[in-house]
Amino acid sequence: MSxxxxxxxxxxxxxxxxxxxFDADQDIFQLGFVNSLFALELVMFIEKTFAITIxxxxxxxxxxxxxxxxxxxxxxxxQAPAASGA
Amino acid sequence: xxxxxxxxxxxxxxxxxxxDLSEQILADALATIRQNCRMSRFMGGxxxxxxxxxxxxxxxxxxxxxxxxxxxxxxxxxxxETKRAVYLELDKACAPETVFVVNTSAIPITKVAAVxxxxxxxxxxxxxxxxxxxxxxxxxxxxxxxxxxxERTRALLTAMGKKAIDVKDACGFISNRVSHVFMxxxxxxxxxxVGTAEAxxxxxxxxxxxxxxxxxxxxxxxxxxxxxxxxxxxxHYQDPKYRPCPLLRQMTDAGLHGRKSGRGFYDYTNSNxxxxx
Numbered sequence: 001m002s003x004x005x006x007x008x009x010x011x012x013x014x015x016x017x018x019x020x021x022f023d024a025d026q027d028i029f030q031l032g033f034v035n036s037l038f039a040l041e042l043v044m045f046i047e048k049t050f051a052i053t054i055x056x057x058x059x060x061x062x063x064x065x066x067x068x069x070x071x072x073x074x075x076x077x078x079q080a081p082a083a084s085g086a
Numbered sequence: 087x088x089x090x091x092x093x094x095x096x097x098x099x100x101x102x103x104x105x106d107l108s109e110q111i112l113a114d115a116l117a118t119i120r121q122n123c124r125m126s127r128f129m130g131g132x133x134x135x136x137x138x139x140x141x142x143x144x145x146x147x148x149x150x151x152x153x154x155x156x157x158x159x160x161x162x163x164x165x166x167e168t169k170r171a172v173y174l175e176l177d178k179a180c181a182p183e184t185v186f187v188v189n190t191s192a193i194p195i196t197k198v199a200a201v202x203x204x205x206x207x208x209x210x211x212x213x214x215x216x217x218x219x220x221x222x223x224x225x226x227x228x229x230x231x232x233x234x235x236x237e238r239t240r241a242l243l244t245a246m247g248k249k250a251i252d253v254k255d256a257c258g259f260i261s262n263r264v265s266h267v268f269m270x271x272x273x274x275x276x277x278x279x280v281g282t283a284e285a286x287x288x289x290x291x292x293x294x295x296x297x298x299x300x301x302x303x304x305x306x307x308x309x310x311x312x313x314x315x316x317x318x319x320x321x322h323y324q325d326p327k328y329r330p331c332p333l334l335r336q337m338t339d340a341g342l343h344g345r346k347s348g349r350g351f352y353d354y355t356n357s358n359x360x361x362x363x
Contacts, residue, residue, distance in 0.1 A: 019284070035297055036129050037306070043125065059128040 005050065005071040012045050013067070024067040039064060046070060052077040087189060088161035090217030093119045095159075096142040097134055097218065098246050103152055104145045112145040119143070122218070131219050149179035157242060159187040159211070164314060169193060170201050177202045185235050187211050191262045192318045195228035195255045205230035209239050211250075212259055215307075224259050225250035257322035258315075265303070266316050270331050272300035276351070277333040283351040301351040305344035309337045309351075 006024045013022050016038065020031065028034050042064050047053060052074060054063075063073045092104045092115070106112050123136035145151075149172075152158050158180060162172050169188075176186060188198050188210045199205035210226030223243060227236050243250045253259045258266070272286045281289075287299020304312045313334045320328035337343075337350065344350030 037298075040125060040129060043128070056124065059125065061128070 005074045006067045008049060009042075009046070009067040009070045012042075012049075016041075022067070024071075026067075027065045029061060029065055042070070046074060050074045050078070087213060087215060087217060088159075089115045089118050090122075090215065091159050091161060091189065091213060092143055093122055093139060094218040094246050096139045097123075097132070100142065100242075100245070102143045103155060104143050105149065105151050106145075106147065108147060109145075112147070116140060116143070116145070122216075126218070129219065149175040152176065152180055152184075155180060155184055157185045157187060157238065159189055161189045164190060164192055164311075164318065166193060166197075169198060173198055173201050177204065183207070185209065185238055187239060189213050192258050192315050192322075194257055194322075195226050196230070199228045199230055206232040207235050209235050210255065210259075211239065211243065212253075212261060214261075221247070222249040222251055224253045224261060226253050226255050226259060228255050258319040262315055262319065265300075266312060266319065267327065269300045269304045269312050270316055270328070270334070273304070273331040273333045273351075276301070277331050304334075305350035305352055305354075308344050308346055309334060310343045313338050 010022055010024060013028060014020075022028065029039075039061065043054060043059070054073065054077065058073060058076070063069055088104065088106070092102045095102045096119075104112060104115060106115065119140060120136045123134040123139050127133045158176060160169070160172060160176070162168050169190075173186065180186075182204065184204075185207045186198075186202065186204070186209075188195055188208065189212065190198075190210055191212050195208060195210035196205075198210075199208035202208060205228065208228055209231050210224070210228065212224035212226065214220040214223065225236070225240065225243070240250050251260075256263075272290075275281050275286050276283050283299075283301045287302050290296040290299040298306070313330050316328055316330040316334070320330065341347055342349045342351075345354055348355045
């Protein structure tokens with residue numbers, strides 16, 4: 001499941017920046033061209049694709065730096081879904 | 087943009103009456119504000135309690151809901167007949183001392199003032215998107231705007247956390263006179279095949295240090311909205327330097343309006359952003 005999540009996240013990022021190469025442990029925020037708008041898109045993509053609502057305390061850039069981190073975030077929410085969505 | 091203005095006001099402690107055409111639009115607006123509050127800290131803004139922010143916002147359909155407002159910030163589309171009709175309605179519904187703030191990027195403030203019976207209390211403020219996180223606005227007095235109106239508006243903007251940059255009343259003000267020429271010429275470069283949308287944007291990001299290129303910006307604003315603003319500026323000045331690039335008109339006709347429609351200069355569908363134009 002986690003591998004699948006990583007691949008879907010990487011596909012999303014590669015789709016947005018087709019000229020760049022990414023791997024699962026690459027910090028996409030250190031590449032210099034990822035802005036806050038794209039960070040927001042990542043949140044929306046993950047919530048919609050994996051049918052989760054990310055808890056407020058988990059909405060931190062560190063959880064979105066790499067595909068591995070995002071897969072772990074998704075796994076945590078799928079194990080313990082948010083109660084209120086807030 | 088009214089959603090952003092309402093949120094900005096509420097999160098800085100102001101009581102707000104949010105008015106729109108239907109209850110459904112208002113419900114969607116409140117849901118957007120709740121989501122924006124949830125994301126605020128993640129996006130580099132302050133931590134916001136959505137319930138607290140929303141507790142300061144009441145809603146209403148029609149101008150009568152604004153009868154007790156001290157200041158009305160109007161955010162209807164940049165279409166003169168729409169604005170004109172709204173100001174006729176507001177002038178009847180609101181108290182004589184109420185100030186009307188025209189949120190516009192192009193329409194002359196003096197022209198708006200002329201349709202009301204309170205030209206001294208009409209002033210322009212050009213807010214930028216997303217409103218809560220942008221630190222500055224253009225402040226545009228009209229020909230008849232009083233010093234008191236300017237100071238009341240400036241005080242409100244300061245309380246909202248905004249720096250007001252003084253600009254004279256001229257169609258397009260400073261921001262759109264420059265930014266729309268950028269976006270128009272960027273579209274022309276793509277139209278003529280000088281470079282792809284990605285190449286044009288890359289020059290602005292990598293060479294000029296802009297956070298976004300002009301065509302990404304056009305997609306964010308809305309290609310149709312950019313075209314409309316160019317049409318307004320072109321019509322006003324009758325200067326060919328503002329003539330919209332045919333590609334913008336073709337994209338608008340084709341429904342390629344940018345992020346909001348899923349496609350513009352880039353494709354936002356299926357999680358991809360391939361270059362379209």
